[in-house]
Amino acid sequence: MTLLQARDLSLRLGTTQALQDVSVDLSPGDVVSIMGPSGSGKSTLLHCLAGVLVPDSGSVLFESTDLTRSSDAERSRIRLQRMGFVFQFGDLIPELTMVENVMLPLQLLGTKRSEARDRARTMLDELEVGDVADGTVGVVSGGQAQRTAVARALVHEPAVIFADEPTGALDSAAGELVMDSLVTAAQSRGAAVVLVTHDARVASYAHRNVTMRDGRVRAADLTSMR
Ligand SMILES: Nc1ncnc2c1ncn2[C@@H]1O[C@H](COP(=O)(O)OP(=O)(O)O)[C@@H](O)[C@H]1O
Numbered sequence: 586m587t588l589l590q591a592r593d594l595s596l597r598l599g600t601t602q603a604l605q606d607v608s609v610d611l612s613p614g615d616v617v618s619i620m621g622p623s624g625s626g627k628s629t630l631l632h633c634l635a636g637v638l639v640p641d642s643g644s645v646l647f648e649s650t651d652l653t654r655s656s657d658a659e660r661s662r663i664r665l666q667r668m669g670f671v672f673q674f675g676d677l678i679p680e681l682t683m684v685e686n687v688m689l690p691l692q693l694l695g696t697k698r699s700e701a702r703d704r705a706r707t708m709l710d711e712l713e714v715g716d717v718a719d720g721t722v723g724v725v726s727g728g729q730a731q732r733t734a735v736a737r738a739l740v741h742e743p744a745v746i747f748a749d750e751p752t753g754a755l756d757s758a759a760g761e762l763v764m765d766s767l768v769t770a771a772q773s774r775g776a777a778v779v780l781v782t783h784d785a786r787v788a789s790y791a792h793r794n795v796t797m798r799d800g801r802v803r804a805a806d807l808t809s810m811r
């Protein structure tokens with residue numbers, strides 16, 4: 586069974602061919618890393634897989650929907666219901682507490698506030714940041730903030746989480762804790778993980794790696810893809 590099947594994605598951004606004929610498959614529960622130098626197209630690929638960007642050509646079949654043929658509204662709905670996101674930093678809302686940040690996706694999906702709060706607290710406990718649930722971004726460590734971002738990405742039980750350099754702003758010990766908890770929590774829910782990273786240690790959490798260079802997948806990785 587395939588969760589996501591991206592075929593021959595090409596996308597020009599300005600004067601740069603950011604993606605050229607990139608294909609990636611993802612099965613439920615897969616953990617795939619995307620590596621490569623800065624500017625090689627990693628974030629662009631992630632955004633195309635998630636339906637944030639629509640490629641000039643190629644297709645992205647996610648579950649039963651071709652994201653390249655869906656409206657903005659349909660792609661937004663799919664992202665909200667079926668996907669979770671973790672970015673490098675700065676994406677928690679600073680005015681809200683950790684638990685309120687984690688409640689947000691559930692509330693956007695119409696979950697009752699009391700139930701959303703219970704599920705968010707359970708998720709924070711699982712990621713071992715329950716003790717800072719009532720703190721704001723200003724009082725928690727960078728690692729605690731990223732584990733909260735992981736909790737927010739997973740709390741609505743998405744089919745896949747996309748993480749773009751999730752440990753890029755952390756020291757290596759905090760980064761390893763974030764990666765451990767991200768992969769463990771995703772796997773225990775059967776969620777697939779797509780992980781963009783510069784860091785070979787972070788990539789070692791993946792089952793499979795795709796290395797990008799100048800908008801293309803490095804030839805050596807093509808044979809290992811299903
Ligand atoms: N909005 C944009 N307009 C023009 N060029 C862009 C834009 N976004 C990205 N690029 C270019 O596309 C290429 C790939 O970018 P990106 O996917 O962000 O790389 P990476 O994440 O691997 O560092 C780079 O050359 C970058 O400068």
Ligand SMILES: [Mg+2]
Binds near residue numbers: 627628629
């Ligand atoms: Mg990037």
